[in-house]
Amino acid sequence: MDEPASDTLFAGSIPELYDTCLVPLIFEPYAEDLAKRAVALEPSRVLETAAGTGVVTRALASALPAQVELVATDLNQPMLDRAAAVGTQRPVSWQQADALQLPFADASFDLVVCQFGVMFFPDKVRAFSEARRVLRPGGTLLFNVWDCIEENQFADVVTQALATLFPDDPPLFMARTPHGYFDRIVISRDLAGAGFGALPGFETRAARSRAPSAQDVAIAYCQGTPLRNEIKARAGTDLATATSACAAAIADRFGAGPVDGKIQAHIITVAY
Secondary structure, three states: OOOHHHHOOOOOHHHHHHHHHHHHHHEEEEHHHHHHHHHHHHOOEEEEOOOOOOOHHHHHHOOOOOOOOEEEEEOOOHHHHHHHHHHOOOEEEEEEEEOOEEOOOOOOEEEEEEOOOOOHHOOHHHHHHHHHHHHEEEEEEEEEEEOOOOOOOHHHHHHHHHHHHHHHHHHOOOHHHHOOOOOOOHHHHHHOOOOOOOEEEEEEEEEEEEEOOHHHHHHHHHOOHHHHHHHHOOOOOHHHHHHHHHHHHHHHHHHHEEEEEEEEEEEEEEEE
């Protein structure tokens, strides 16, 4: 599926809602996981791409030794502004940058980290090639991607609810982009195409996504991601109504009180 420009538009109220609603819902467990893996690699200089509002940056800043330099980048300045406003417990270099054209010298980092950002890159081979270019020999690319949408229950229910609400033109952002790059064969092929000679290591990790209510989940997905842009672009139903419909579908599946659903992702490590 082709990705429209709105799939990478994280602006307006999205950064704050993303950080306050979606980050604790699905991102925090995997951020801690990546930080632990980064520490084990003992890097001296780390580059994070697609840092978003900084959930992994904060985990890395807490876990890595103080002498390790950490540079966090994202294509969307509003997301970095939110990340910088929340802050980290030690200094981090925040820099707007396109992962497809990194403004850094060759062989300048020991580790490149990317949490749930690769799926948004319009040219994944080029992004991997840029990561390889800025890695020093012996360095590592560490990233994760969401598994298929069927293994991520809240995203799947939201997508199905919106398909019922907009049967002629269903908003497919979640299936198309966040959950659209999970095939190990495709990922391995893209890494090889970018010049990584080593075979990547894959680990699939399931976790639980919890929220106080179905409404919290619906707001996180419908208003705190670019799915918001797709909903607003469609006639006949406004954002609030669509959010309520998704909340009702989640409550029907998971209950009217606190909700708990499965999430699942692949963690990929490849050495240069």
